[in-house]
Amino acid sequence: MKAKEGFKIREVCGEKIIVAEGVNNIDFSNIISMNDSSAYLWESLGGKDFTCEDMANLLTDRYEVSYEQALEDSKRLAELWNSAGIIDK
Numbered sequence: 278m279k280a281k282e283g284f285k286i287r288e289v290c291g292e293k294i295i296v297a298e299g300v301n302n303i304d305f306s307n308i309i310s311m312n313d314s315s316a317y318l319w320e321s322l323g324g325k326d327f328t329c330e331d332m333a334n335l336l337t338d339r340y341e342v343s344y345e346q347a348l349e350d351s352k353r354l355a356e357l358w359n360s361a362g363i364i365d366k
Contacts, residue, residue, distance in 0.1 A: 278355060279326050284363045286311060286319050295319070295363055309361050314340065315354055329355055 287296050293316040295309040311319060314336065321335050332351035337344050358364045 278328065278359075278364050278366050280319065280323050280364055281362070286316055295361075309363065318351075318354070 283298050284295050285298055286293055288294075293311040293313075295311065317339060318332055318335060322331070329348060329351040332354065333344055333347035336342055336347035336351065340347075342350075355364070355366075359366055
């Protein structure tokens with residue numbers, strides 16, 4: 278997987294969101310809110326090819342969570358990101 282070009286994380290009123298930059302990506306009907314862990318993953322993985330296993334490793338390195346739980350959460354997050362159209366699988 279890889280994050281699509283033109284999507285950046287920004288903080289707006291204390292909340293982290295993914296925004297599309299550039300005329301071709303403007304779609305205000307689909308704002309993607311991020312919690313701290315998903316924002317951490319987005320920032321850590323930006324511009325790189327990654328797997329759900331890579332995401333799980335980042336989560337276990339930073340948070341007190343089992344690898345199994347981190348992998349399950351990573352798979353769910355990857356599906357959400359894919360459905361939102363912000364990553365290429």
